[in-house]
Amino acid sequence: IFTIGPAIASLDSSFVADVHLPLLGGAASAAIAANAFLSTRMTNEVDLASTAMPHVTLYLTEWMCDPQEHACKDPVNDALSGAVYDLATQICSVEVGAPYAAGQFAMLNVTLSSCLQFASDSIVNETYSLAVPNQSVPSWVDSLPEPERSEKIADVKKYGSPNVFSQFQPHVTIGWASNASAVAAAVAALSFEPVTFSAEIVALGTTGDHGTVLRGQDLARFNLSDLRGGCHYPTPTACDADNVTRGGCIWCDVVDRKPFCTTRVDARSHPPPPEPPFMCDWGDSSLRSMWTP
Numbered sequence: 393i394f395t396i397g398p399a400i401a402s403l404d405s406s407f408v409a410d411v412h413l414p415l416l417g418g419a420a421s422a423a424i425a426a427n428a429f430l431s432t433r434m435t436n437e438v439d440l441a442s443t444a445m446p447h448v449t450l451y452l453t454e455w456m457c458d459p460q461e462h463a464c465k466d467p468v469n470d471a472l473s474g475a476v477y478d479l480a481t482q483i484c485s486v487e488v489g490a491p492y493a494a495g496q497f498a499m500l501n502v503t504l505s506s507c508l509q510f511a512s513d514s515i516v517n518e519t520y521s522l523a524v525p526n527q528s529v530p531s532w533v534d535s536l537p538e539p540e541r542s543e544k545i546a547d548v549k550k551y552g553s554p555n556v557f558s559q560f561q562p563h564v565t566i567g568w569a570s571n572a573s574a575v576a577a578a579v580a581a582l583s584f585e586p587v588t589f590s591a592e593i594v595a596l597g598t599t600g601d602h603g604t605v606l607r608g609q610d611l612a613r614f615n616l617s618d619l620r621g622g623c624h625y626p627t628p629t630a631c632d633a634d635n636v637t638r639g640g641c642i643w644c645d646v647v648d649r650k651p652f653c654t655t656r657v658d659a660r661s662h663p664p665p666p667e668p669p670f671m672c673d674w675g676d677s678s679l680r681s682m683w684t685p
Contacts, residue, residue, distance in 0.1 A: 433578035498567030
């Protein structure tokens, strides 16, 4: 269900990465075209055609780096691999709409649907304990009116991001220039027809300047469609009761990941402990087997 990208270079204590939905199909093409148009009207430092990936951020923060881990990203990957099971319970259609200027940024509005809010909330809840605590508040937050300013400050201190939960404001960045007036004029000249895409991919992306996610440098990618139509039950009782789907379902528990339902075929592919400790309800005893029989 996911692929792992290159290891992050060794850092003393932290790294920044963006959990996001990459735009797909026509939505990606439309965002790239809008970005190219803006580049004809202003000095655009965002290049979606070759450098950056058009995306909707679900959770962007600075993550702690444990020097005892093989790679800094590993604990985040493990937490995300559990969260995506929740996201796979629904198919989320994401609508990308009208362009707008936000200071030096040019953005496309993204409709805040219930499924998109759920996706962000689930990711944050599963992973925020791995974020660096008490992060610095971005300077732009100080200019916001109350109570928005105080709410974002509290979110930064607890979750490491001003854009989570009630403050989640999905968008697609399509441009940045130092001249805010030029940004506003370029956006005003941009015509953009709303477009939708299905949120089938969740990725952990390497970040660039101006809120970008670097193209081709994802640290992990999770395909939600691979999880649908298979063993996906919220409780061990329901999971273990299905002995038909793809050869039968089984409830399993892996260290550093919340318990989950998977197929018996997939469960047998996991290595025996201790890499990692892995237990499944095989049903042949009152105790869980530490590895597949």
